[in-house]
Amino acid sequence: MRSRFRALALPALASALVALAASGPASAQDAADGRAIAERWCASCHLVSPDQETAMDGVASFREVAARGPLAVSALEAFLADPHPLMPDMALTREEIADLVAYIDSLAN
Template structure:
């Protein structure tokens, strides 16, 4: 006769992990941009942005006019509310005239890292 093993139920906090709570707190309190340097490869993000986004956006960081439509990546990076989380949500949500690109998780992280690297210091 074989024994039946059951998995122990984990509390909600543990199943989502402490890192999820940390990321949420970091996003809410503005620490996410400081952590964003480790989320992706900014150089790869620039290559993706050059091939997919440069037809409409200024991707080199020189376009810092927030009233320009569509905004340059420099203006996007400089938005006070901009975080890794807000960029991730934006990149995964269809918007108006913007083409619907299906980025992989790594591509998304690379583009986020690139945009946040353009933030004026």
């Protein structure tokens, strides 16, 4: 019974691994897409880009968030997955969150 299972399972497993390898790496974070998301969803409260001039008082700019360091930036992924009650329900995908975090991180440079 085991040898029959192996005879059936191993070729299927090998095919799956080949297909996975051929599909290439997962998409990387895209800071440009993150900026577009920030301008659409976040700019009404936060300063999201260097060329933006106004934002709500007392709300951290994206540059300030980025300056807090990599740990704070990486914590944003969890925060954005379950937004603060004062934030709109953006319902961002994991990829959009990664892009937004990549954009914020790019502002630290």
